[in-house]
Amino acid sequence: MTRKANFIIVLCCVLAFAKAYSQTSRAYSNEFLNIGVDAAALGMSNAVVASTNDVNAGYWNPAGLMRVQEQEISVMHANYFANIAQYNYGAFAMPIDDFSAFGFSVIRFSVDDILNTTQLIDQQGNINYDRISTFSTADWAFTFSYARESQLDGFSYGGNVKVIRRVIGEFANAWGFWL
Numbered sequence: 001m002t003r004k005a006n007f008i009i010v011l012c013c014v015l016a017f018a019k020a021y022s023q024t025s026r027a028y029s030n031e032f033l034n035i036g037v038d039a040a041a042l043g044m045s046n047a048v049v050a051s052t053n054d055v056n057a058g059y060w061n062p063a064g065l066m067r068v069q070e071q072e073i074s075v076m077h078a079n080y081f082a083n084i085a086q087y088n089y090g091a092f093a094m095p096i097d098d099f100s101a102f103g104f105s106v107i108r109f110s111v112d113d114i115l116n117t118t119q120l121i122d123q124q125g126n127i128n129y130d131r132i133s134t135f136s137t138a139d140w141a142f143t144f145s146y147a148r149e150s151q152l153d154g155f156s157y158g159g160n161v162k163v164i165r166r167v168i169g170e171f172a173n174a175w176g177f178w179l
Contacts (some may be wrong), residue, residue, distance in 0.1 A: 004152070030164060030176070032109035032139045037076055037089045055093040058103035058145035062158030065101035065147035068093045085111045093145070101158075103145035110138035116169065135169030 030089040038056040040043035041048040050060045057064030076089040091105035112134075142165075147158030164176035 005032055007152070030139065032087070032107065033162075033164075035078075035087055035109070037091070037105075037107075038074065039076070039097055045143055055091045057147075057158075058093060058105050058143060058160065059089075062103065062145040062160050063105040063147050063156045065093050065103050065145060065158055066095075066149055066156040068095055068101050068103075070094070085109065093119045099149045099158075101147045103143075103147075104144070105141075107143075108138055112136040114169070118159040127178065135171075137168045138166075140167075 027157075036042050036046050037059045038048075041052070041056065041060060046060075052060040052064040053067035054064075055068065055074045057067070072092070073096040074089070074091045076087075078087045079085070079138045080087060086109070088110075089105065090107045091099060091103065092093075093103035095101045114135050114137065116135050117132045119133070120129070121129060122128055123133070142163040144161045144163075145158060147156055149156045159179070162176075164178070165173070167173045
């Protein structure tokens with residue numbers, strides 16, 4: 001068989017495995033990463049993985065960054081749950097040369113001004129409303145994307161590195177990393 005035929009067979013096997021693996025149930029950790037970005041993509045029910053060709057390709061399919069012709073910036077803001085939660089997204093992408101491109105994006109999903117009533121009752125058992133304070137909880141995702149044109153005509157590939165940060169007031173915080 002030719003080299004191209006071998007490549008296509010291996011690619012089909014990898015994609016079939018990925019499809020089977022993706023059918024596992026969600027654990028609901030970092031679910032904010034599944035909200036989506038770009039009004040056009042959301043309007044098409046997130047069916048843009050193959051057609052994305054702008055700065056938002058870093059979110060949907062990093063290989064699509066190869067279609068970026070110049071520096072691009074994208075920002076998005078959305079309120080959720082009657083303005084209780086805020087979803088913010090910002091992205092930057094640029095071609096490095098004729099054969100590669102780079103992208104960076106930030107997502108922040110937060111709930112601000114949460115009442116902290118842990119100190120509401122003093123040591124004598126009296127309620128003191130002046131002891132109520134507020135805190136915020138925020139999930140951050142920093143994504144670094146890279147795309148490269150393949151030697152095969154019309155084929156490009158890309159990948160993401162994600163760094164995730166979770167902050168819950170002064171009570172808890174954590175970092176995560178994913179390829």
